[in-house]
Amino acid sequence: MTTKTTREITLPTEPFAVNIGPAHPSTHGVFRMLTTLDGEVILNMEPIFGYLHRGIEKLAEERTYGGCVPLTDRLDYLASMSNNLAYVLAVEKLAGIAVPERAEYIRVIMAELQRIASHLIAVGAFLNDCGAFMTPILYMLREREKILDLFDMVCGQRLTYNYMRVGGVSQDIPEEFAPALKKFLKEMPGWINEYEWLLKENEILLARAKGVGILTREMAINISASGPVLRASGVEWDIRRADPYSIYDRFEFDIPTGKAGDCYDRYRVRVEEMRQSLRILEQALKDLPGGEVRSEVPHLIRPPAGEAYSHIEAPRGELGFYLVSDGSIAPYRFHVRAPTLINLTALNDMMRGWKVADLILIFGSIDICLAEVDR
């Protein structure tokens, strides 16, 4: 006996198209999903981008290498430090600039704090998309606020940090930073445990997220997914381990992976990554050496003609910068390998057949930042 699908046994009805977004509470600002629905069931989904396209790749071609750093802040504004880091690493690779030891440690500390801050938003927004009315995201914003305070202390800004410089960081960390970070590291595990108590075993969340929006291992590799999305599908691929940049080869940490590749696994991977980031932060803070934080770099950098690609493990995946230099003070070509754009490739396959409520859930679990998708 062949099993009939729900579509066959219900009354024949006409599918209808709904534009979910660009102005929808859960589309993270400016994303449009042109969905074809049969009742509540999604028959097809077409993503439409471009509402936040600012032409950053073109803008960068008219700025100096140093002047591009503020631009990278505006790519993934929830993880500006990681963007800064990826960009300066690419320029340093291109121009062959060495970085002082202390600056490397500070960069790692900033990047890991940023990962925690970004994952807090990602997890909070995901749980909010599940319908947990504001509670998880407000708890997580509270902890993110503490990280933002630390960033504010170091670089004077809370969102667009513009902290990394080619050849180091803009300024040394102030003396009150280390005690504050220690205090944060001490209390953060307790807060993470509290989030776990709040929703980890919640039956409704399990029913909603387990087995929903499965991205298989083969598919994840084939669509070039990266970051937590790839790892939740069971691929142990973390650029911090696979291709260590900066000084990541000195730290001990685990790479959390999922099994099924569903929404729940992606949520779990992010939470575990926060714990691993705390581990890295503890080690980095312990070994933080003294010395300079910025090597002598000319004001206008003229890298030799050539090209360089440098990638890092940003909170949302593999963030890379491909720079081509023609020997002048501005990049000839500035390409951003935006992780979230590529992670969205399989969105249609993950969503088809699920319901409208799951659409929001799956979309939330990928954790995108539209500023980076559109650039």
Added chain:
Amino acid sequence: MTTALSGARIAKQIGKKFPEAVIESGADSLLLKAESLLEVADYLKKTPGLDFAYLNYITAVDYYDYFEVVYQLASIQHNHGLVLKVRCYDRQNPTLPSVVGIWRGADFQEREIYDLLGISFEGHPNLRRIVLWEGFEGYPLRKEFL
């Protein structure tokens, strides 16, 4: 550390199967003929020992005389990488074969290159503008645009 495979070594390996495919081999890159891109890509993905199943990114650069499309490949299994390059000399109507059939991750990126540089990819299932609207004149990332 992801080892960058030597372009020359791979070129030799590919040369046995596709004698005319490689134009030039760099330290970690291969410059391929546009016509043989697909077969070489397929070979690189499926040959044991190479297993380039993961496409890091695709991008294109406008060098005035030609467009260069860059494919960065990686193998998660062996943790090594390779760069493929293809050139396209036609400025009026640049066309290249699409690799979406081999790596689906190329989908949006090829659309983006089509959108911003005007290179059309043959065989792409849904080649439309992605960030700009249909009807936008010119291709912003070309050097003659502004």
Added chain:
Amino acid sequence: MATQFLPPDWPGNFWAHWAVFTVIILVFLLLTVMAFIWFERRAMAIMQSRLGPNRAGPFGIFQPAADALKLLIKEDVVPAAGDKVVHWLAPVVAFVPVMMVFAVVPFQGGALLADLNVGVLYIVAISSLTAVGIFMAGWSSNNKYSLLGAMRQVASVVSYEIPVVLSLIGVILLAGSLSLQQIVQAQEIPFILVQPLGFLLFFCGALAEINRAPFDLTEADSEIVAGFLTEYSGMKFGLLFLAEYGEALAISAIVTTLFLGGWRGPLLPDWLWFLLKVGAVFFFIVWIRTTVPRVRIDQLMALAWKFLFPLALINLLVTAVEILVWPDVSLWLLVPVNFAVMIVLVLLWSKLFKLGWGRVNV
């Protein structure tokens, strides 16, 4: 068993009583609803480690009044292709039944508008009328989100009505009357102890019927924007909003009356007991809303038909057998028996049933 309370001795004829009492109840209700809106926002805010409304008046207590004022002076937008008459009527249709429920709720001994001898039946009948108003709102808005929300509402009301009514019958069997007044008088011990399973089922079903979290699919803001409210503005939105909170208040009052012993309690005056209990139930609703995520529509249906409905039937059977076999046994003896039945059944069903269908092949 129960003594019939006489209506209080008011001057004038019946219609004068009726008019005065109605006005008092309406004013009281609107004020209570506003107070509860404030209470919910405030309690939820504190649970979410923020402060909530705190500008208008002391502790922001006048915030709902200020909001209502704002809504009154806002432009009323009707969608161009919408059904204007239905769009206008919908808030009224949704709002009136909510107010009507309170006609039979006893605020204290004898203090009720009409001591109907079919009180429970009346409540069940009237309260589900709100769904018609909500469906009208969704339909007339000519908006796909509104329509989705309205369809969800209809689906959930149609299926949840059954377990809700079935779980109420246990209480009616115990009290031997449909009059709320007499049900309260019959509660020597609160029926929540005698009917724990009935309470659980009724509470779940009631939450689904009034669209409160975790069953707030009708206006799931992260999925379908605001559901049937999407196209509403101004005081029409205000009325729908009031209707919703009015429903929450009504459910709190019904739970109090049927399961928590109504106005009965030591020391404090009766009406205060009643309000305290209603407040406690409402706090519980708010507390649930703060904590849990939302279920999906197929899971909502599955919960009604696979979990609540069979359990309600079994509960009814158990209660009926108990009353038949031990008509004269003290209610206290039934408490452990019924708790044991509840625990066994809930554990059994938790293992047995599967929630929802998951992915559909398309």
Added chain:
Amino acid sequence: MFEHYGIGIVKGMSVTLRNLFRRPVTTQYPEQRLNPSRRTRGNELIWNQERCTGCGTCAKSCPQGSIDIVTSTKIEENKYRVEKFEVDMGYCIFCGLCVEACPYNAIFLGYAYERARYRRGELVLAKEGLLESAERKPSGYAHPEVAAELPAQSLLLDKDRGRRS
């Protein structure tokens, strides 16, 4: 379904209940004020006319091109005379690159906030409008000597005392 027999939900509800008895972490802004970071890249640029030599490094380093500087061609007392120094704060992204670039410590970012304007034209600040004043204090960004005199930043880490383990 109900793998944990509802215990997961009860656990979650215990967390929200615990939070009911904690102090809120929000600040009521106009009444309660927090100290911004000592290095805050706050509103408006502050220019020190005496120190400025008119070299124009700031204008060159500005990625937005919001600094407009015109100087005399002749050097007087080892300086160019600055004829026009105009900053369009509407274009400024507060990246701080000009402050870092200035070789004579003549530019600071502001420590103040609440400097919003009603008209866009008012955001263009010229010479006199850029000087330091009582409501336009300089921040310590890239100037540790200024930072040392500013009050300590208020941190949420220090405020949140409501946690009970």
